[in-house]
Amino acid sequence: QVHVTESGGGLAQAGDSLRLSCAASERTGSTYTLGWFRQPPGRDREFVAAVNWSGRLTSYGESAKGRFTISRDTANSTVYLQMNNLTPEDTALYYCAAAYGGWSSTSRGYDFDYWGRGTQVTVSS
Numbered sequence: 001q002v003h004v005t006e007s008g009g010g011l012a013q014a015g016d017s018l019r020l021s022c023a024a025s026e027r028t029g030s031t032y033t034l035g036w037f038r039q040p041p042g043r044d045r046e047f048v049a050a051v052n053w054s055g056r057l058t059s060y061g062e063s064a065k066g067r068f069t070i071s072r073d074t075a076n077s078t079v080y081l082q083m084n085n086l087t088p089e090d091t092a093l094y095y096c097a098a099a100y101g102g103w104s105s106t107s108r109g110y111d112f113d114y115w116g117r118g119t120q121v122t123v124s125s
Contacts, residue, residue: 002032002098002114009094009119012086020081020119022096033099033106034072034079038092038121045095047109051079059107063089086123093118 008020024034035050047061048068055072069082079096095118101111 002026004034004096004098004114004116006094006096006116006119009121012121012123014087014123014125016086016123017082017084018086018121020083020094020096020121022079022081022116024077024079024096024098026077031100033101033103033112035097035099035106035109035112036070036079036081037095037097037109037112038090039095039118040089040092048094049081050107050109052103052107057103057107061109083121086121088123088125090121091123093120 003025005023031053036048037045038048039045048064049060049070051058051070051072058070067085072079096116097112098114099106099112105111
């Protein structure tokens with residue numbers, strides 16, 4: 001089992017940058033994908049980005065391509081989401097999640113079993 005805790009959300013203005021962090025508990029030798037998801041107000045949760053256990057493979061949802069970067073510090077069991085050029089449409093509750101599934105599914109946002117409570121990002125125009 002993996003426990004994840006998000007931090008770094010807050011208020012931003014359009015065009016600003018924010019970096020979200022997610023600290024993961026980890027059993028020695030565990031390998032799991034870490035991902036970011038978001039749920040805008042009144043909408044379904046959507047996949048944002050994922051990084052594999054080594055940090056060498058990354059994937060992005062359509063909304064994140066070109067503006068967001070996911071990275072993983074394996075030594076500190078932490079994953080980051082660097083968000084640039086924010087727009088009001090990025091306003092959402094951002095969740096970190098972990099998955100032991102294969103990269104073929106987790107890279108597309110599937111099979112995530114362990115979720116954090118989320119961190120709110122609000123972007124004003």
